[in-house]
Amino acid sequence: MTDKRSEQQLPPLEWLRVFEAAGRSGNFTAAAQELGLTQAAVSQRIRNLEHRLGKALFVRKPRGVELTLDGEAYLPHVQSALTALSRSTADLFSPAVSEITIAAMPSHIELMVLPRLKPFLAKHPGLRVTFVSAHRQRDFDDAKADIHLRYGSGNWPGRKAELLHQELLAPAAAPSLLQKGEEWREKPVIELSGPRSGWRAWSAATGSPVPLRSSLHFDSFDLVLNAAIEGLGVILASLPLSEAALAAGDLVRLPEPHFVMDTGYWLSWEAERQPLPVHRELAASLGARLA
Structure with a gap:
């Protein structure tokens, strides 16, 4: 049986949207701009919500507003509910994407x-x-x-991001490059320029000696990987990007520690x-x- 008292106590959705925007931004004017309302309209809806709940949600200050303890406790629940509602609406009613x-x-x-x-x-x-x-x-x-x-780090202005893979670096080479008993450090290494750390950073992080011989230098990891598969040298492999080559046996990890970086591969959206x-x-x- 439906609890009519609970229905009557549930605030209007518009008030909750205004509260979420104001609580997130800490400013009624910013919330008004985001929602296409006037600052007075935002203030009125917040007052209506506070009256309905019987609790103050904000402390008004000369510059902006600040959530009360009740407001801080309420905000994540409102955000979670609005996110779930938005997602359900998109799942059920969004037009087919081509x-x-x-x-x-x-x-x-x-x-x-x-x-x-x-x-x-x-x-x-x-x-x-x-x-x-x-x-x-x-x-x-x-x-x-x-x-x-x-x-990168996953922090880009105006965007959300979800981590796919943390970057892990480890020495690897084609099986044909090393014969039994050979020391891999006697072989040339292949280097990559760009945002990833290189051999010196790997050495500093793992305490392993720096390889001395450098043969090839590329600015794209796919070229580095292909060169290693051809047996042209040892690479500091990105394990997420080398997964298929390692699984196929085109590349093998060497018995050395890997280096966990503070960067990774992210899916990002507005x-x-x-x-x-x-x-x-x-x-x-x-x-x-x-x-």
């Missing part, structure tokens, strides 16, 4: 996305997946994409846009769960 656009570095597309894409495409035979190659940060900023696959069900399915196929 295309997904993904921005990523070419090597990440090749080594991380394509090997995992076939089952997802089989479930969505009419879906068009478009890839946008991004080589630098500004390429991501300019890309008109639903989802970014980025390397903070104000709620991921659609098909976006979450794609993320799940790659190993992440979009909020």
